[in-house]
Amino acid sequence: MTTDEHGLAMTGASAAAARHYDRAIHELLHFRAEVDAEATAALADSPGFPMGNVLAAYLDLLTTEAADARSARTRFDAFRRQADESSLLPRERAHLAAVQALLDGDLTACGALLAEITVAHPRDALALAAGHQIDFFTGDARSLRDRVGGALTAWHDDDRHYGHLLGMYAFGLEEAGHYDRSEEVGLRAVELNRRDVWGIHAVVHTYEMQGRFGEGVRYLDARLDDWSTGTFFNVHTWWHYALYALETGDTSRALGVYDAALAGGRTSMELLDAAALLWRLLLEGSDQPGRWRALADAWPPLVAEPFYAFNDVHAVMAYVGAGRIGEAEKLVASREAYALESRPGVTNVAMTSRVGLPVCRALVAYGRGDFGAVVDLLYPIRHRVNEFGGSHAQRDAVQKTLLEAALRGGRHEVARALVSERIGVRPCSPFNWLKQAALADALGDRATAAAARRRATTLTTTA
Structure with a gap:
């Protein structure tokens, strides 16, 4: 019997496989692609290694893509x-049960099982x-905090x-609204590991x-070499950089980021960031037909079957942005049929019914110029949009759609x-004051x- 680097016993692993496992966890926490090679090496050395098989399954299942889930x-x-x-x-048996719950589509059960493991084994990285990713997806x-x-x-x-x-904890604190503590913990995390992209x-x-x-732009600029390359999270961080640019009204800078970092994405995570940025521009009257067309072309294989409602919403954004209302309506119809099927325990069914479908319908209505329908669809669910995941x-793309x-x-x-x-929550946001002016x-x-416009201008020039 071997142990991992945090002192937890593992069966079925040679010493070499255990070290590959440790390195895989290390790469996973850095969001680096090398995690796949290390996980593969662990199983090549010890094919029956339980925790190695568990790790490999999580890596596929947490991409939120149906094809990866089938492989897993x-x-x-x-x-x-x-x-x-x-x-x-x-x-190990508890992890097997958690993976099985995830394979069965029950994110809630998986998260609960992982929480039990953490209580009994708090050093199980x-x-x-x-579990942190499951909390994010739900x-x-x-x-996320606790x-x-x-x-x-x-x-x-x-x-x-x-x-x-600490980086994970900081994100949980932020999502739970503890901003002062989140900043303190997040800065400490990055101080300990300057390439901790999740802490950044x-x-x-x-x-x-x-x-x-x-401050956000200056923080990212100062650490550009630590987050901008070498991980499968750098595109998402560039998306945040572009959001800062949009807040100041610098559309050209945001589009520069889009073209350099977001365009040409292939994974769901990359495509949804691209859609979310272009949709914010669309709401402000900036049409990007060429960019939308390329993005809409990339979505169909990733939403060919229902898997994660959050992805569906961003695919619909792309279709509507590209003027392909028919494709958007076809996706909505497929999800309506899916929501009527009997799939006990599949978390995505409830996500789709309660949030995904209303948001998708609202996006289509927005594309048709039926703004009253958008309000009628989104206003009743605006306080439970978190149920389909994301941060x-x-x-906020959904909330901005409702407002516009x-x-x-x-x-x-x-x-x-x-x-x-x-304005009550973020009085220092130029966007909010510009909407007050509108x-x-x-x-x-x-x-x-x-x-209100003077206030927005002052905030922009003094940021």
């Missing part, structure tokens, strides 16, 4: 058929990392992955939520409430509109 099922089923599970350690801010927070006291400053846990990401989210876009920053539809559709009372909410213009209140 084939390999994991083959492993379970030949494994003597009665001889495995309780922690894989359980923490996988939009569970409290668990899953890692509950394990921290079992770790020490001299553990080489302690900083990575947590700080960037914190600045976004506080409207500190100037506050990502889901209220403004364009003459729903002034709704628009007033939405703008008031945004509303005042619609109401004929030129003095208020002028004052």
Whole structure:
């Protein structure tokens, strides 16, 4: 019997396989592609290694792509058929159950099982990392915070992955609204590991939520070499950089980031970032037909079957942005049929029914110019959009769609409430004041509109 670098016993692994496993976890926490090679090497050395098979399954299942999930099922089923599970350690059997729940589409059960592993084995880095991603996919801010927070006291400053846990914890704190603490913890994480892209990401989210876009740009610029290349997370961080540019009204800079880093993506994560950026531009009246066409062309194989509602929404954005309303409606119809099927325990069914479909329908309505329908679809669900995953920053595309539809559709009372909410939370956001100005213009209140624009200009120039 071997142990991993954090002292947890593992069966079925040679010493070499265990070291490959440790290196795989290290690469996973850095979001580096080398994790796949190390995980493969571990299984090449010890094919029956339980935790190696568990790791390989998580790596495929957490991409949120159906094709990867099918590959994971084939390999994991083959492993379970030949494994003597009665001889495995309780922690290993618990991981097998968590993977099986994920294969079955039950994200909630998987997250709960991983939480039990973390309580019993708080130094299980894989359980923490996988559980953290499940919390992100389900939009569970409290668990994003407390899953890692509950394990921290079992770790020490001299553990080489302690900083990575702080990075995860900082993101959970940010999503749960603890911005001062999130910044403090995130900065500490990056101090311990300057290439901790998740820690950098947590700080960037914190600045976004506080409207500190100037600081965000300076923070990313100062650490460009640490986050911009070498990971499968750099595209997403560039997306955040572009959001900061949009906040200042610098559309050309945002499009420069798009063309250099986001265009040409192939994974769901890359494509949804691209769609989310172009959609924000579309809401502000900036049509990008060529960029939309290329993006819409890339989506069909990734949403050919229902798997994750969050991805579906961004595919619909791409279709609507490209003017392919028929394709968007076809995707919506397929998800409507899917939502009526009996699939007990499949989390995505509820995500699709409660959030995915209303948002997709609203996006199609927006593309048709039916702004009243957009408001009617989105306003009732605006406080539970988190149920289909993502972060506050990502889901803000939905909230901005609702606000813009209220403004364009003459729903002034709704628009007033939405703008008031945004200004109350982020008074240092130029975007929010510009929307206050747009509303005042619609109401004929030129003095208020002028004052709001002056406030936006001041915030932009002093950031």
